[in-house]
Amino acid sequence: MNPGVRSQNTEVRNERMKAEVKSRKSESGIQDTEDSGTKKAKETTTIAVAGNPNAGKSTLINAIAGARMQVGNWPGVTVEKKTAFFEHVGQRIKLVDLPGTYSLSPYTQEEIITRDYLVHEKPDVIVNVVDATNLERNLYLTLQMMELEIPMVLALNIYDEAEAKGYRFDLKALSSMLGVAVVPTTATKGEGLKALLTAALAAAEDPAAHVPKPVAYGDDIERAADAVVGGLGSELPDVLRQYPPRWLALKLMEADHTVLTRLGMPADSPIITSATGHLRTAHGEDMEALLADARYAQATGLAREVLKKPDVRKREITEKIDAVVLNRFFGIPIFLAAMWLMFKLTFDVSKPFADWLGAMISGPFKRAAEALVAILQAPAWIASLISDGIIAGVGAVLVFVPVIFAMMFFITFLEGSGYMARAAFVMDRAMHAIGLHGKSFIPMLLGFGCNVPAIYATRTLENPKDKALTALLIPLTSCGARLPVYVVFIGTFFASQAATVLWSLYVMGIALAICVGMVFKRTLFRGEAPMFIMELPPYRMPTFRSLMIHTWEKGKHFLIKAGTYILAVSIIVWFLLNMPWGVENKKDSYMGQVGQVIAPALKPLGFGSWEAGSALIAGLVAKEIVVGTMGEIYVKKEEEGEKEEAPPLREELAGIVTSFGTAVKEAGANVISTVGIATMSSDETEEKKAERMPLREELQKQFTPLSAYAFITFVLLYMPCAVVAIAMRQEFGTWKWYGIAFAYQMVLAWTVAFIIYQGGTLLGLGG
Amino acid sequence: MTLAELRPGQKGRILQIGALGPLKRRLMDMGIVIGEEIVVEKVAPLGDPIEVRIKSYNLSLRKKEAHEIQVEAV
Numbered sequence: 001m002n003p004g005v006r007s008q009n010t011e012v013r014n015e016r017m018k019a020e021v022k023s024r025k026s027e028s029g030i031q032d033t034e035d036s037g038t039k040k041a042k043e044t045t046t047i048a049v050a051g052n053p054n055a056g057k058s059t060l061i062n063a064i065a066g067a068r069m070q071v072g073n074w075p076g077v078t079v080e081k082k083t084a085f086f087e088h089v090g091q092r093i094k095l096v097d098l099p100g101t102y103s104l105s106p107y108t109q110e111e112i113i114t115r116d117y118l119v120h121e122k123p124d125v126i127v128n129v130v131d132a133t134n135l136e137r138n139l140y141l142t143l144q145m146m147e148l149e150i151p152m153v154l155a156l157n158i159y160d161e162a163e164a165k166g167y168r169f170d171l172k173a174l175s176s177m178l179g180v181a182v183v184p185t186t187a188t189k190g191e192g193l194k195a196l197l198t199a200a201l202a203a204a205e206d207p208a209a210h211v212p213k214p215v216a217y218g219d220d221i222e223r224a225a226d227a228v229v230g231g232l233g234s235e236l237p238d239v240l241r242q243y244p245p246r247w248l249a250l251k252l253m254e255a256d257h258t259v260l261t262r263l264g265m266p267a268d269s270p271i272i273t274s275a276t277g278h279l280r281t282a283h284g285e286d287m288e289a290l291l292a293d294a295r296y297a298q299a300t301g302l303a304r305e306v307l308k309k310p311d312v313r314k315r316e317i318t319e320k321i322d323a324v325v326l327n328r329f330f331g332i333p334i335f336l337a338a339m340w341l342m343f344k345l346t347f348d349v350s351k352p353f354a355d356w357l358g359a360m361i362s363g364p365f366k367r368a369a370e371a372l373v374a375i376l377q378a379p380a381w382i383a384s385l386i387s388d389g390i391i392a393g394v395g396a397v398l399v400f401v402p403v404i405f406a407m408m409f410f411i412t413f414l415e416g417s418g419y420m421a422r423a424a425f426v427m428d429r430a431m432h433a434i435g436l437h438g439k440s441f442i443p444m445l446l447g448f449g450c451n452v453p454a455i456y457a458t459r460t461l462e463n464p465k466d467k468a469l470t471a472l473l474i475p476l477t478s479c480g481a482r483l484p485v486y487v488v489f490i491g492t493f494f495a496s497q498a499a500t501v502l503w504s505l506y507v508m509g510i511a512l513a514i515c516v517g518m519v520f521k522r523t524l525f526r527g528e529a530p531m532f533i534m535e536l537p538p539y540r541m542p543t544f545r546s547l548m549i550h551t552w553e554k555g556k557h558f559l560i561k562a563g564t565y566i567l568a569v570s571i572i573v574w575f576l577l578n579m580p581w582g583v584e585n586k587k588d589s590y591m592g593q594v595g596q597v598i599a600p601a602l603k604p605l606g607f608g609s610w611e612a613g614s615a616l617i618a619g620l621v622a623k624e625i626v627v628g629t630m631g632e633i634y635v636k637k638e639e640e641g642e643k644e645e646a647p648p649l650r651e652e653l654a655g656i657v658t659s660f661g662t663a664v665k666e667a668g669a670n671v672i673s674t675v676g677i678a679t680m681s682s683d684e685t686e687e688k689k690a691e692r693m694p695l696r697e698e699l700q701k702q703f704t705p706l707s708a709y710a711f712i713t714f715v716l717l718y719m720p721c722a723v724v725a726i727a728m729r730q731e732f733g734t735w736k737w738y739g740i741a742f743a744y745q746m747v748l749a750w751t752v753a754f755i756i757y758q759g760g761t762l763l764g765l766g767g
Numbered sequence: 768m769t770l771a772e773l774r775p776g777q778k779g780r781i782l783q784i785g786a787l788g789p790l791k792r793r794l795m796d797m798g799i800v801i802g803e804e805i806v807v808e809k810v811a812p813l814g815d816p817i818e819v820r821i822k823s824y825n826l827s828l829r830k831k832e833a834h835e836i837q838v839e840a841v
Contacts, residue, residue, distance in 0.1 A: 103796035107789040134824045137798050289784070292795035309823075318825075322809070331812035425827050429813035432829070438816075532816055533793055533832060536825040 044085070044092045045204045046121075047197075050114055050145060051129030052138050053100035054418075054537040056157045060129055060187035061097050062546045064197065069097070071553050073733065074113050088197045096123065102137070104144045106258040109464065118148050119243060124204035126152045127196065132162035132169070132184070133538070135307050139299040142178070143215055147247040151203040151210035152180045155196050159184040161538075166310035174306040179213030188543050214246060215302075217294035220279055225249040227275030235271060239263060253279075254288045318418075318538040325422055335426045338419070339445055342410050347449040347480070348670035350402035356663035357402070361395035364652045381581045385574060393570025396622065397563040400452055400723065401555060407446060407453035408554040409547060411460060414442070416542030420460060421534055428532060434514050435521030436473070437466040437530065444470065444513070447477030448506075451720060455727035456554065463530035469520055471728055472741050475720035476513040478506050481624040485715045488627050492696045493705040501709070505716050512717070512748065524740070562726045569722040573621050577629075586633045591617060605714060605750065606707030606757040616714070622721050627695075634698040706765050710757040717749035768840065770819070771833035773807040779838030780804055786835035798822040799836060 051057045061069070065084035074081045082097040098117060099110035106112060118126065126145055130138040146152065156162075156169065175182040181199040185192035203210035216222050228249035232240055239248065251259040253276055255267040265271070276287060283290050325334055366387055373383045414420040420439065428438030436444075439460050447454035454474045461467040486502055494501040521529075576591040586592045587610060595614030602608045602616075611633045618629040703711065719742045720728075728738040773779050781803050784791050798821050799805070808825065809818040816829045 103792075105789075105792050105796060107792060134822075136822050137824060140796070140798070286791075288792055289795060292792065293800050296795070296798065296800045326809055326811070326818070328810075328812050421827070425811050425816060425818065426813075428829070429811060429815045432815075531790060531793055531832060532827070532829045533797060534827050535797075536818060536827055 044094050045125070045201060046094045046096065046123040047125050047127055047200050047204070048096045048098055048118065048121075048123035049127045049129060050098040050118075050141075051100060051155075051157075052102055052131060052134075052141055054535060055100070055129045055131040055134075055138060056187045057100055057129040058097070058550075059543055059546050060155065060157060060185065060193070061095065062543070062549050063187050063190050064193055065095050066545070067549060067552070069549070069553070071557060074099075077109050077113065077733070079109055079113055088194075088201065091201050093197070093201075101141065103141060106256050108462070110462070112258060115148075118145065118150060119247075123150065124207070125200045125210070126150050127155055127200050128152055129155045129157050132156045132159045132167065133165060136299050136303040139302055140295055143295045143298055146178065146180075146212035146214060147244065147250060149211050149214075149244040149247070151207045152178075152212050153196065153199045153203050153210075154178065154180055154182045155192070156182055156184045157187055159192070160186040160189065165314070165316075168308040170306045170308075174302070177213075177302060177305070178215070180210060188540075215298050217250075217291065217298065220282065221250075221253075221291065221294055224253060224275045224279050228252055228271060231271035231275060236263065249275075250291060254291055256288075316538065321539055322422070322536075325419075326425065331426050335423055338423075339442070342414070342442075343445060343449060344670075346406045346410055346446065346453070347403065349667045350406040352663035352666035352670070353402035354399040356659055357398045358395055359659060360656060361391060361398060364656055365394075366391050367652075381578070384578060385571070388578070389571045389574030390567065392574070393567040396570055396723075397559070397566045400450075400562075401559060403450055403453050404456065404558045405551055405555045407457060408551045411442070411457055412547050412550040413542060415460060416540070416546060418537045418539045421536050424534060425536065432529070432532075434473075434517030435469055435525060435529070436517060437461055437463070437470070437532070440466065440470040443474060444477055447474040447479060449480055451475055451477065451479045451724045452727050455724055455731055456558075458731060465525055465530050468732065468737055469517065469525055471731065471737055472520065472744075473513045473517055475724060475741055475745060476509045476516065476717070478509045478716055479623070481622050481721070482715055484624045484627050486712050488630075488695065489699070489703075489708045489712050492699050493703070493708040505712060508713065508752075509716055512752070516744070516748070557730075561730055562723065565726040565729075566723055569621055573618060573625075577618070577632075586614070592633075601750075604758065605753040606710045606761075607703065607714075609702065611702070612711065616718065619715065620719065620722050622723065623715060626715060630699075631695045634695055634702070706760040707757060710753040710760075713756055714749045714753040717745055717752055719745055719749075768838060769834050770805065770807070770836040770838050771817070771830040773838065773840065775807050775809055778804060778806045778841050780841050781836060781838055783837040784835060785837060786832075790832065790835065794828075794832070794836065797826055798824075799826075804841065805836075805838065 049057060049061055061082070061084075065086060068084040068086055069082045070084065072081045072083070073079065079099055084095045086093055086095070096117070098114045101108070101111045101114050104111050104115045106115075117123070126148075128142050128145055130142060142152075142154065154174070156171070156174075162169070169184070171182050171184065181203060183192055183196045183199050185196055187193065225246055226249075229240070229245045232245070232248065232252075248259065252263075252265070252269075252272050255272075257267075260267055279287065279290065324330060327334075369386055369391055370383065373386055378386075411420075414423065420442075423442060424438030426438070427441040431438050431440050440458075442460065443454045443457040445454075446457050451474050454477070455471055458467045458470050458474075461470060486505060490498050490501050573591075576594070577586070577589055579590050580588075587596070591614045592610055594617055595610035595612075598613045598617070599608045599610050602613055611630065614633060615626045615629040619626040699708070720738070725735075725738045725742075728741070729735055768779075770779060770781075781799060781801050783801065784794055784799065786794065803821060806820045807817055808820050811817070811827075816827050817833055818825055818827045819833075820826075
């Protein structure tokens with residue numbers, strides 16, 4: 001089938017369709033609530049950018065709109081929606097980034113979002129970003145978008161790479177066969193982008209002339225589509241005004257369930273069956289496959305006509321790298337080394353900055369706030385609320401910022417460079433055994449540093465099922481915040497076998513993650529495992545600009561959205577610990593009262609005291625708080641004499657700057673010295689040890705080694721902290737998954753601690 | 768024979784796609800259409816998934832998925 005040669009019929013249809021588009025467009029003026037009015041008077045031109053994953057779409061958008069992108073979600077789903085408003089040659093433009101898709105089938109979230117947007121929101125023009133090095137497969141999507149009869153411009157992206165490969169394009173022929181403007185672009189270098197925007201605006205200006213020519217899928221299919229349109233015309237004439245008729249007919253022939261549902265039509269409606277009868281006899285029952293085949297035949301034909309490839313294919317750099325990176329023997333060691341490096345860099349680079357921010361908040365910032373409160377002579381409870389509630393809360397938010405930034409930077413790099421797909425390829429077998437996807441490995445690994453960035457990292461998983469299961473298992477990876485709890489207890493009770501006991505906790509977390517994964521795979525996530533089918537794109541160096549924009553967007557998002565929640569939780573915990581105001585004994589505070597209520601439930605686990613109960617509840621903010629709260633509860637603090645004089649302002653400011661310098665130096669040093677994982681070291685400084693002495697003595701009175709082990713196991717496994725809750729809420733748009741994590745982990749923690757304590761007692765280890 | 772049975776370096780021509788529904792559509796959307804030539808490039812270090820080359824790009828899929836694709840060796 002040659003797309004260049006069309007029957008008289010098709011030409012006639014083209015004309016008819018253009019007329020229809022015109023009439024639909026003018027009618028649709030009423031529906032365009034956002035920008036009503038006629039085309040000419042319109043102030044903002046909406047450009048939808050769509051294309052295959054790995055076609056450089058996001059680099060192109062970042063190059064055009066940069067930091068002007070506003071990130072949100074598509075309604076009802078957690079797929080990111082990015083929009084930007086800006087001006088080009090005096091015209092106001094709204095740029096909408098559609099999710100990257102390979103097709104417009106009704107099976108994935110991304111595809112449904114894309115087609116719903118195109119069909120219902122009717123952008124003025126589609127910019128279809130096409131990977132010039134992979135023309136044929138990209139044109140397959142182009143053909144499907146052309147069916148929607150929206151003015152279109154083709155950005156033939158990654159043009160430099162295609163030229164370097166010796167590809168020669170006949171741009172004129174491509175443009176005339178598709179009936180759309182074709183602009184070669186190299187987004188990484190910013191080439192062709194101005195011309196692309198100008199072409200897009202020109203298309204929006206004169207839509208009738210830029211609606212793509214429908215490429216015919218063969219006489220049999222076209223005749224059937226005409227028949228369906230005819231049938232619809234007599235039975236449901238209204239829908240023909242709402243949707244492009246040929247597109248609608250093709251979707252009905254494919255038995256596209258979303259379209260059928262929207263029209264309230266059964267798949268075996270006579271309108272469809274009578275029109276497709278001869279197709280079914282000639283080609284079998286699977287119309288969807290027949291159409292996919294027909295579209296690919298056209299894409300192949302088009303690509304053959306407009307693209308000349310060199311006769312000999314050079315062995316590409318990607319193949320050379322993959323020969324090593326995916327090697328049967330070296331593949332896994334290289335992967336593990338890369339992961340270890342990323343883990344180190346993420347946590348070691350961010351840690352000095354987190355420490356610096358923490359010190360700034362609890363030092364100069366807190367002192368300044370306290371001074372202000374003193375000047376204003378505010379009541380004591382307000383002073384406490386500000387310094388122990390609000391400022392502590394701000395501190396809790398800020399310490400996460402460096403790690404979120406660092407994690408997003410590395411994840412974006414892994415994805416943009418193409419290595420993420422290789423990581424998934426190498427690890428899939430192992431991860432699939434527990435119901436996960438190859439890509440799940442990286443979020444799970446990050447969990448050992450901190451569960452919060454790990455939850456955000458699940459966004460690399462496209463399938464919602466894979467993503468949810470990964471997020472549910474992440475809290476079982478023992479994060480850095482649990483370490484202070486282990487350290488205090490292990491130092492007190494198991495000093496002689498500290499390393500063994502510590503490792504037993506990490507191993508227990510991993511083993512339980514495997515078991516729980518298996519259980520969830522057979523219960524909550526029963527049914528067909530999500531598909532793996534994944535492109536292995538060529539290695540490419542992501543642009544610095546793109547890396548920075550993605551990292552910044554995520555960090556900002558976290559600060560604003562998660563920040564407010566975390567602050568609220570900190571204030572609530574302050575309230576519970578300090579109210580009713582003026583309580584002498586912590587036992588009488590609300591927290592102490594709750595501790596007393598839950599103590600009986602903890603009794604079978606060996607730590608049924610209100611103190612332990614209260615400390616565990618306080619751990620909701622962050623698990624390390626468990627230790628702090630215990631210190632506060634068990635050890636009567638000597639309040640007097642503790643207050644240090646605030647240094648003069650000049651010294652204070654100088655301190656902020658020099659300590660930041662130290663943090664930068666430390667981060668640099670951490671990059672260089674990659675020995676010993678800082679966040680996982682079980683050593684406590686002498687200073688810390690001395691500080692914790694009174695707590696240790698008290699713990700020895702309250703716990704036995706057995707109940708201490710049951711307690712730290714409980715801390716390992718029980719509810720994820722509030723920040724994880726917020727991260728899950730943000731990533732999934734619902735509290736559902738946190739609810740499930742909370743429930744199963746509580747049950748798991750209680751059960752395991754029960755087995756340890758009761759089993760240990762039976763074995764005579766209770767003494 | 769199926770795609771899962773081809774060894775790395777072997778080339779096949781796609782005869783039929785056995786899967787139904789979303790899996791079949793997804794395979795076809797990725798260019799796995801009847802008559803197309805497909806080369807098995809690599810098997811992952813742990814034995815699954817596999818990497819294939821089709822329509823001049825590289826794709827990975829699990830053996831279970833490759834099992835649905837009937838090929839003849841060429």
